[in-house]
Amino acid sequence: xxxxxxxxxxxxxxxxxxxxxxxxxxxxxxxxxxxxxxxxxxxxxxxxxxxxxxxxxxxxxxxxxxxxxxxxxxxxxxxxxxxxxxxxxxxxxxxxxxxxxxxxxxxxxxxxxxxxxxxxxxxxxxxxxxxxxxxxxxxxxxxxxxxxxxxxxxxxxxxxxxxxxxxxxxxxxxxxxxxxxxxxxxxxxxxxxxxxxxxxxxxxxxxx
Amino acid sequence: xxxxxxxxxxxxxxxxxxxxxxxxxxxxxxxxxxxxxxxxxxxxxxxxxxxxxxxxxxxxxxxxxxxxxxxxxxxxxxxxxxxxxxxxxxxxxxxxxxxxxxxxxxxxxxxxxxxxxxxxxxxxxxxxxxxxxxxxxxxxxxxxxxxxxxxxxxxxxxxxxxxxxxxxxxxxxxxxxxxxxxxxxxxxxxxxxxxxxxxxxxxxxxxxxxxxxxxxxxxxxxxxxxxxxxxxxxxxxxxxxxxxxxxxxxxxxxxxxxxxxxxxxxxxxxxxxxxxxxxxxxxxxxxxxxxxxxxxxxxxxxxxxxxxxxxxxxxxxxxxxxxxxxxxxxxxxxxxxxxxxxxxxxxxxxxxxxxxxxxxxxxxxxxxxxxxxxxxxxxxxxxxxxxxxxxxxxxxxxxxxxxxxxxxxxxxxxxxxxxxxxxxxxxxxxxxxxxxxxxxxxxxxxxxxxxxxxxxxxxxxxxxxxxxxxxxxxxxxx
Numbered sequence: 001x002x003x004x005x006x007x008x009x010x011x012x013x014x015x016x017x018x019x020x021x022x023x024x025x026x027x028x029x030x031x032x033x034x035x036x037x038x039x040x041x042x043x044x045x046x047x048x049x050x051x052x053x054x055x056x057x058x059x060x061x062x063x064x065x066x067x068x069x070x071x072x073x074x075x076x077x078x079x080x081x082x083x084x085x086x087x088x089x090x091x092x093x094x095x096x097x098x099x100x101x102x103x104x105x106x107x108x109x110x111x112x113x114x115x116x117x118x119x120x121x122x123x124x125x126x127x128x129x130x131x132x133x134x135x136x137x138x139x140x141x142x143x144x145x146x147x148x149x150x151x152x153x154x155x156x157x158x159x160x161x162x163x164x165x166x167x168x169x170x171x172x173x174x175x176x177x178x179x180x181x182x183x184x185x186x187x188x189x190x191x192x193x194x195x196x197x198x199x200x201x202x203x204x205x206x207x208x
Numbered sequence: 209x210x211x212x213x214x215x216x217x218x219x220x221x222x223x224x225x226x227x228x229x230x231x232x233x234x235x236x237x238x239x240x241x242x243x244x245x246x247x248x249x250x251x252x253x254x255x256x257x258x259x260x261x262x263x264x265x266x267x268x269x270x271x272x273x274x275x276x277x278x279x280x281x282x283x284x285x286x287x288x289x290x291x292x293x294x295x296x297x298x299x300x301x302x303x304x305x306x307x308x309x310x311x312x313x314x315x316x317x318x319x320x321x322x323x324x325x326x327x328x329x330x331x332x333x334x335x336x337x338x339x340x341x342x343x344x345x346x347x348x349x350x351x352x353x354x355x356x357x358x359x360x361x362x363x364x365x366x367x368x369x370x371x372x373x374x375x376x377x378x379x380x381x382x383x384x385x386x387x388x389x390x391x392x393x394x395x396x397x398x399x400x401x402x403x404x405x406x407x408x409x410x411x412x413x414x415x416x417x418x419x420x421x422x423x424x425x426x427x428x429x430x431x432x433x434x435x436x437x438x439x440x441x442x443x444x445x446x447x448x449x450x451x452x453x454x455x456x457x458x459x460x461x462x463x464x465x466x467x468x469x470x471x472x473x474x475x476x477x478x479x480x481x482x483x484x485x486x487x488x489x490x491x492x493x494x495x496x497x498x499x500x501x502x503x504x505x506x507x508x509x510x511x512x513x514x515x516x517x518x519x520x521x522x523x524x525x526x527x528x529x530x531x532x533x534x535x536x537x538x539x540x541x542x543x544x545x546x547x548x549x550x551x552x553x554x555x556x557x558x559x560x561x562x563x564x565x566x567x568x569x570x571x572x573x574x575x576x577x578x579x580x581x582x583x584x585x586x587x588x589x590x591x592x593x594x595x596x597x598x599x600x601x602x603x604x605x606x607x608x609x610x611x612x613x614x615x616x617x618x619x620x621x622x623x624x625x626x627x628x629x630x631x632x633x634x635x636x637x638x639x640x641x642x643x644x645x646x647x648x649x650x651x652x653x654x655x656x657x658x659x660x661x662x663x664x665x666x667x668x669x670x671x672x673x674x675x676x677x678x679x680x681x682x683x684x685x686x
Contacts, residue, residue, distance in 0.1 A: 045680040050593060071597035078595015085683065089586045093221035095215075102214065107595040148594075 001188045002047065002156055009042055016054070019043050022206065026155075029179055029189040034208030043208070044160050044192045046140060049077045060156055078107030081186070082149030084178070086161035088141040090133035096120070096144055097129045100151045107152050119147045122184075123177065139170045143177065149192035150166040150181050157182050159191040163198060175201045211600070215607040226612070229569065236566035237659055238623035244651045245556055245628050249410045249643045254280070254544050256397045259332045262518065263526055264538050265289070266510035271538035273546060278311055278510040279540055281321050284373060285313050288507035289535050291500065297511050298501055304522050305349025307331060307514040310500060312410040314509065315369040317386070320355040322369050322403045324410035324508075326500065329390070332512060333399040339363055340390035342498060345497060346409045350390035354400040361388050369413065384413045403680070406497050411506050501511050566662065573612050573666035577605060581670050588674050589682035602675035609667025610660060617659040621652060 002024040010016035017039040024030050034040045045051040047058055049065045052150070058065040060080060068076055088100045100119070101111045120126045122145045128136060136144060142162065149157055159178055163171035175198050182189035191198060199205065219226050257279050266274040269286030276283035291310075309332060312324030323329070327342050335352075340363045343350055353363050354396050361367065364386040386405065394400055500506075515522045529537040581588070588601055629645030638644070 041684055042680075045683070048593065050679045050683070071599065074595050074597045077593060083593050085590075089590050091214075091591070092584070092585050093217040096236065098217075101589070102592045105210075106591060106600070 003059040030204040031202035032192045032206045040208040082154035082157045084149045084159040088145035141208045157189045218536035228238045232569035234619035237620025239562035241624035262515045263513040268536045272543045275543040285509045291506040306516045309512040312407040324407035335399045338393040348389045349405040352400040352402045353394035375585045399626045569668045570662045577670040588677045589679045591595035592679045602671045605666045605674045609663040613663025632655045
């Protein structure tokens with residue numbers, strides 16, 4: 001489902017980074033561990049098509065990301081890849097429901113309020129449907145961000161340090177939620193982190 | 209979540225910034241639109257009142273004043289001229305003159321000017337009789353549409369005039385009841401604001417009062433028969449010798465030592481008591497009017513002339529009048545252009561001010577979008593990860609600029625038309641000229657296009673920047 005081959009990336013005036021080949025079958029949940037500066041985030045951006053690799057290739061399902069350019073790549077990402085970031089940012093002028101609707105619309109899909117309501121219900125956020133995102137607690141924000149990543153039923157969920165800002169309780173809750181939701185959606189999950197607390201949750205691990 | 213709604217939400221998320229930007233934009237648009245409206249309407253009034261008049265003859269003084277008083281009825285006349293001197297121009301057989309309309313000014317009824325003139329005055333302004341008929345006897349009057357409405361005058365009503373051009377109850381001419389016999393249809397010109405009557409009425413009203421002061425008694429008591437006789441002699445002159453005739457008459461006039469009627473000097477309060485000595489005129493009120501060319505020692509204020517065509521003779525005529533007589537001849541088009549150029553300095557300054565405000569408002573759109581996008585950098589990157597193309601972000605920001613421009617434009621137009629309505633009220637009470645805030649101009653459509661262009665240009669750089677958001681870099685920095 002998610003495959004990389006001889007992937008490398010070089011920032012300007014920096015040593016090129018080489019990444020180990022990855023091959024994750026559909027529906028599996030993996031943890032990618034690495035220290036700060038090991039290129040975790042760069043790898044995640046390459047996998048999500050936010051960066052374009054200098055060498056090697058990334059395949060999501062049957063699609064080679066390097067074969068897509070411009071708006072087609074944006075659309076593919078919007079529809080097939082859900083990304084959860086370390087800090088949950090939202091479009092501040094919109095409420096929780098509108099942020100989720102925006103994720104649907106930007107991916108070229110129609111607004112599906114039933115889907116949004118159901119998702120927020122599952123993440124125990126239905127009472128925050130109309131709240132401004134800056135009025136949510138950090139835990140609630142992270143759950144809302146997960147809801148946004150899931151709203152288009154992506155084939156691949158990428159999570160970048162989803163727990164680093166959270167305390168132990170919230171961290172394991174978020175990890176459990178990610179696993180649970182990915183399972184429910186039949187999506188492949190890759191969590192990129194340096195957070196060792198998560199090691200116990202995932203049996204499949206890659207170390208950078 | 210349509211793009212428009214997203215842009216709108218982004219703007220309303222910062223209401224104070226939006227308010228400031230809109231206020232500036234509305235001020236710029238409003239000022240420009242107000243200038244356009246005022247300019248257009250003033251020009252229209254002036255243009256309409258030009259009425260094809262080629263030359264105005266009146267007493268010496270400021271030519272602009274003569275034009276303003278005789279054609280626009282917004283300034284005091286320069287003085288009076290003897291009818292004798294003006295007679296050559298009133299001759300219907302004059303080779304160059306198509307229409308000649310004598311005016312006798314100086315009285316008003318509750319602020320609306322009474323104009324002693326001949327019925328062909330209506331031809332100048334293409335005025336049509338709405339109700340009733342033309343005046344045919346002394347003290348009969350025809351009232352302009354606006355004046356009739358504002359003064360609440362109807363056919364058959366009577367009123368008494370006052371001396372002077374502004375309302376002053378101390379200067380009322382008592383004992384002369386004007387009768388309304390006709391009301392004009394609206395023309396949109398100065399004719400709407402006037403009360404028309406025969407010049408004989410003006411003379412009649414003043415003669416009775418003037419005579420009592422004793423100053424002009426000799427002139428006023430000239431028997432009518434004698435005047436008629438003089439006129440017949442006058443007609444015998446060669447038609448092509450008008451200048452000569454005119455000079456002759458001007459000289460004769462000077463020799464007689466006849467002075468212009470100085471109405472201001474009379475004591476009108478006391479002046480109207482004794483009419484006994486003038487019964488020969490007083491009992492004439494219902495009699496048909498003689499042509500005014502049959503009168504002799506009377507004064508009029510000015511003569512409006514339409515030429516058959518402009519040529520060297522008409523140019524000479526103006527120069528001759530100005531150089532060889534006690535009268536002056538002024539060309540309306542030239543004087544009005546002079547007035548425009550005098551007013552133009554102020555209008556230019558305002559126009560520059562409006563443009564500066566517009567530029568500042570464009571800058572404020574630019575700054576507000578630019579700084580708001582700096583705050584929203586992460587949002588933009590996020591939107592890219594959710595599938596938004598660079599073009600979409602570009603459109604979103606441009607749309608924000610355009611929304612500001614359109615709203616600012618609408619507010620500005622409301623502002624200018626509101627201000628124009630208020631101004632119209634002032635203008636009406638000051639000058640009795642009607643302006644309107646309800647008129648929309650084609651130029652305002654161009655102003656909308658200009659506003660949209662400004663909104664677009666101001667949003668262009670922020671929009672380009674938004675579309676170039678480096679997703680990976682922005683997300684890593686956050």
